[in-house]
Amino acid sequence: MSALPSSILRLVKDGPERRALDAGEVDAVIDAANGNVVLLPLAKRALSRAASSAANSLLAAVPRQDYQRLLPELEPVTLTYGEVLYQPGQRLRHVYFPSDAHVSMLVVVDGGKALEVGLVGREGMVGIALALGVEHSPVRALVQGTGTALRMQSGAFLEELARCAPLQREVHRYAYAKLAQARQTAACNRYHLVESRLARWLLMTRDRVRSDRFHLTHEFLADVLGVRRVGVTNAAGDLQRRKLIAYRRGDITILDRSGLEAASCPCYGIVRNLAS
Amino acid sequence: MARANNKTLRLRLYVAGGAPNSVRAIANLAAICKEHLQTAFKLEIVDVLQFPLRALADGVLVTPHLAKLSPSPATKVVGNLSDRGSVLLALGIGK
Numbered sequence: 311m312s313a314l315p316s317s318i319l320r321l322v323k324d325g326p327e328r329r330a331l332d333a334g335e336v337d338a339v340i341d342a343a344n345g346n347v348v349l350l351p352l353a354k355r356a357l358s359r360a361a362s363s364a365a366n367s368l369l370a371a372v373p374r375q376d377y378q379r380l381l382p383e384l385e386p387v388t389l390t391y392g393e394v395l396y397q398p399g400q401r402l403r404h405v406y407f408p409s410d411a412h413v414s415m416l417v418v419v420d421g422g423k424a425l426e427v428g429l430v431g432r433e434g435m436v437g438i439a440l441a442l443g444v445e446h447s448p449v450r451a452l453v454q455g456t457g458t459a460l461r462m463q464s465g466a467f468l469e470e471l472a473r474c475a476p477l478q479r480e481v482h483r484y485a486y487a488k489l490a491q492a493r494q495t496a497a498c499n500r501y502h503l504v505e506s507r508l509a510r511w512l513l514m515t516r517d518r519v520r521s522d523r524f525h526l527t528h529e530f531l532a533d534v535l536g537v538r539r540v541g542v543t544n545a546a547g548d549l550q551r552r553k554l555i556a557y558r559r560g561d562i563t564i565l566d567r568s569g570l571e572a573a574s575c576p577c578y579g580i581v582r583n584l585a586s
Numbered sequence: 587m588a589r590a591n592n593k594t595l596r597l598r599l600y601v602a603g604g605a606p607n608s609v610r611a612i613a614n615l616a617a618i619c620k621e622h623l624q625t626a627f628k629l630e631i632v633d634v635l636q637f638p639l640r641a642l643a644d645g646v647l648v649t650p651h652l653a654k655l656s657p658s659p660a661t662k663v664v665g666n667l668s669d670r671g672s673v674l675l676a677l678g679i680g681k
Contacts, residue, residue, distance in 0.1 A: 321647070322647060322648060326662075326663075326664050326665075327647045327648045327664050329665075330648060330664040330665035330666075331648060333665060334607075335607050335650070335664075335665035335666040335668070336607060336648045336649065336650075336664070336665065337601070337602040337605035337606065337607045337608050337648075337649050337650065338602035338605065338634060338635075338648065338649045339647065339648050340634060340638065340641045340642060340646060340647055340648070340649075342642065342647065345638045345639050345641070345642035346638070347602065347634050347635060347638045347641070349602060349605070352606065353602055353605035353606065353607070353608075356604070356605055356606050357602075357603055357604065357605055374633065374636075375631055377604075378601065378603075378604060378608075378609070378612055378631060378633075379612060379616070381604050381609045381612075382609050382610070382612070382613040
């Protein structure tokens with residue numbers, strides 16, 4: 311292993327502590343003179359990496375001590391744009407807690423046509439059906455925004471869910487929010503204008519990626535809105551003319567957030583309030 | 587030693603947040619407890635990043651550090667607890 315800084319070696323001269331240090335089994339050294347905790351370089355790196363990825367709201371609700379028990383089961387993965395995590399009917403082997411990735415839930419009808427029914431980002435998880443006792447995915451889970459997530463095996467997730475009441479509470483609350491979101495979306499798809507629905511969907515994406523700029527293809531937006539591509543062109547053109555967004559080859563920039571909120575149907579606010 | 591076991595086994599594990607050796611120590615200890623401890627025991631996990639003064643007061647120099655508080659004698663194991671033999675020995679659990 312690499313040589314340790316002398317500031318650390320000075321604190322641990324001999325005994326089992328020194329043997330563990332030399333074996334690379336130590337994360338931190340406590341300075342007996344003042345109680346300062348000195349992290350070893352490797353631990354420091356790992357902790358700063360973890361701090362940036364423990365950004366998922368469901369996991370953040372888990373008490374610190376439970377979270378530490380959970381950590382060995384959480385595998386950091388990178389989800390890539392276009393990757394399909396599940397097809398409908400596929401067995402749910404893992405659940406995913408996105409940090410900065412976002413994943414779209416699509417219902418596939420008539421052998422090919424897809425309609426988006428939900429969006430999952432750092433506020434939620436992919437594989438929620440498992441928490442309700444369903445072992446197979448009812449939807450297609452398609453990665454929309456490349457980013458990181460923490461992945462957990464289904465068995466471990468169910469065990470933890472049974473053991474950790476705060477996690478259970480959060481997961482159930484989230485499952486309810488998803489149900490309400492689907493309900494609202496069903497009504498919205500039927501009654502609201504394409505422009506308003508596009509505005510709503512762009513705001514929802516923005517909330518999940520926490521950025522005013524993101525990439526969405528025409529084809530995907532057509533799936534989301536359940537319209538043909540020309541419908542997307544018209545709706546995006548309308549929002550662009552009103553200077554609410556800039557849209558170029560799938561690169562979207564939200565220029566006026568409150569204007570976009572005003573242009574969106576009330577469903578945006580309703581769903582957002584349910585989730586918080 | 588087996589006879590002294592009327593008192594509950596009380597353990598305290600000092601860790602540094604979710605640092606790799608700390609995570610490993612928790613997983614290793616959990617596996618050992620599951621396999622070898624049929625009776626009730628108490629385990630407290632102390633995060634020295636949150637409570638550095640507790641570590642200092644308890645004479646803990648490095649993390650991970652597992653302390654057996656009772657039954658006596660008090661013992662300790664430092665490191666990520668991957669050496670199962672030394673953990674069992676420290677806990678006073680039969681070979």
